[in-house]
Amino acid sequence: MQRWRVPLGFLCAALFIWFARPDWRTLSIGGGITLIGLALRAWSAGHIRKNAALATSGPYSYTRNPLYLGSFLLGVGFTVASGQPLLAIPFVALFLGIYFPVMRVEAAHLAESFGDDYLDYARAVPLFFPRLTPYRDEKTRGTKFDASLYLRYREYRAALGLLIAWCVLALKAVFIK
Numbered sequence: 001m002q003r004w005r006v007p008l009g010f011l012c013a014a015l016f017i018w019f020a021r022p023d024w025r026t027l028s029i030g031g032g033i034t035l036i037g038l039a040l041r042a043w044s045a046g047h048i049r050k051n052a053a054l055a056t057s058g059p060y061s062y063t064r065n066p067l068y069l070g071s072f073l074l075g076v077g078f079t080v081a082s083g084q085p086l087l088a089i090p091f092v093a094l095f096l097g098i099y100f101p102v103m104r105v106e107a108a109h110l111a112e113s114f115g116d117d118y119l120d121y122a123r124a125v126p127l128f129f130p131r132l133t134p135y136r137d138e139k140t141r142g143t144k145f146d147a148s149l150y151l152r153y154r155e156y157r158a159a160l161g162l163l164i165a166w167c168v169l170a171l172k173a174v175f176i177k
Contacts, residue, residue: 044070063128064126069128
């Protein structure tokens with residue numbers, strides 16, 4: 001399932017753009033939501049050291065899956081921007097069908113890799129919806145956002161994809177009524 005999440009995401013985005021009937025109001029509201037999702041993904045990418053250390057700082061102190069929460073917000077924003085409420089159905093189905101199973105697989109991998117440290121963290125920090133106060137881990141206290149990680153994981157591609165998709169939606173709003 002993990003392999004299919006990106007290709008299915010692109011397929012879903014293409015379908016959203018095809019069926020979308022955006023206007024400036026839906027583009028504005030959806031745009032605000034997608035920018036929050038994009039910012040959360042960027043912040044998350046600057047705090048994760050994949051397979052090297054357990055990420056518990058930054059957004060990971062609020063939710064165990066801030067990258068996926070950011071992706072969820074991107075999807076919600078696109079759904080709103082589309083101007084087609086029924087597009088929420090395939091979005092929710094795709095998200096629940098792909099991302100929640102992936103989160104479970106990743107949780108098992110992290111438990112195996114980081115043992116009790118991960119189990120303590122998992123007991124304190126929700127899987128998806130964030131907690132209101134940050135989790136405090138003495139091992140990562142003082143860890144700051146690292147822009148080199150953002151670049152290493154090529155998270156800027158999400159911003160480029162968002163820009164391209166938003167331009168297409170804006171063109172649809174102007175030329176296709």
